[in-house]
Amino acid sequence: MEIKDFEGLIINELTKIIENIIAKNPNLPIQVKKGERQGDAISKFLEQKFVEETQNHHYFQNSKTSPIGKTKNPYDCETFFNFKNHSELIWIDFKAVNIANEDSNPDSGTPDKIISLIEKGHFYLAYIFVFYEGSNEILNFVQKDNQFTKIYFLKDISPSVRITPANQLQVNYAQPPVYRTREEFIIFLAQKKKESFERRLKKAQKELEQIQKGIIYKQITIDELLLENEKQEQKIKIL
Numbered sequence: 001m002e003i004k005d006f007e008g009l010i011i012n013e014l015t016k017i018i019e020n021i022i023a024k025n026p027n028l029p030i031q032v033k034k035g036e037r038q039g040d041a042i043s044k045f046l047e048q049k050f051v052e053e054t055q056n057h058h059y060f061q062n063s064k065t066s067p068i069g070k071t072k073n074p075y076d077c078e079t080f081f082n083f084k085n086h087s088e089l090i091w092i093d094f095k096a097v098n099i100a101n102e103d104s105n106p107d108s109g110t111p112d113k114i115i116s117l118i119e120k121g122h123f124y125l126a127y128i129f130v131f132y133e134g135s136n137e138i139l140n141f142v143q144k145d146n147q148f149t150k151i152y153f154l155k156d157i158s159p160s161v162r163i164t165p166a167n168q169l170q171v172n173y174a175q176p177p178v179y180r181t182r183e184e185f186i187i188f189l190a191q192k193k194k195e196s197f198e199r200r201l202k203k204a205q206k207e208l209e210q211i212q213k214g215i216i217y218k219q220i221t222i223d224e225l226l227l228e229n230e231k232q233e234q235k236i237k238i239l
């Protein structure tokens with residue numbers, strides 16, 4: 001089977017499940033103040049529903065939610081996609097977007113978790129986006145570009161993604177994914193890491209040069225700090 005078709009099948013099946021969950025639960029009893037993010041509560045809801053919906057599923061088996069209280073867990077849900085005699089581990093990361101917040105750049109986790117995943121013989125981390133808006137007492141799932149959910153694999157993430165100095169993948173959720181092969185993704189990820197290190201190095205180099213010139217922070221020099229300190233010490237010493 002072509003890898004691309006295999007991936008397309010998984011995305012299609014995931015989409016059906018999420019659309020089904022939203023059709024059954026068009027709103028949630030969660031209050032959303034203007035612009036407030038309710039991502040965690042929505043994610044918890046979707047995790048549980050996903051596990052329920054895949055209890056007796058043709059393709060998905062052994063779904064489970066992330067362990068409670070483990071905030072740094074690499075996935076929200078884990079499941080296995082079974083096709084013919086093959087069982088493929090899928091990690092799911094739910095992303096709930098309040099459509100009132102136009103420019104949302106959610107951190108999408110460390111890139112290193114996908115590296116460990118690939119190193120262990122897997123590949124697929126699926127981002128599942130859902131969209132919501134708040135009213136007084138409830139939260140409504142809404143469509144964006146005529147879709148209740150947008151799902152893609154991390155391997156197909158927008159080329160505009162960057163790796164932040166805190167080693168987090170960051171991308172504007174509105175940026176569409178692009179298809180790339182698995183091999184292309186590995187090379188792409190290495191390139192993004194390289195660019196991130198280069199930006200950090202450039203910044204550190206600049207800061208190092210400043211401190212070598214005696215500037216400790218912004219325009220403040222070490223000498224100025226020492227002088228100010230001496231003045232303050234004198235005031236205390238004559239008490």
Ligand SMILES: [Ca+2]
Nearest residue numbers: 076093094095
């Ligand atoms: Ca998440």
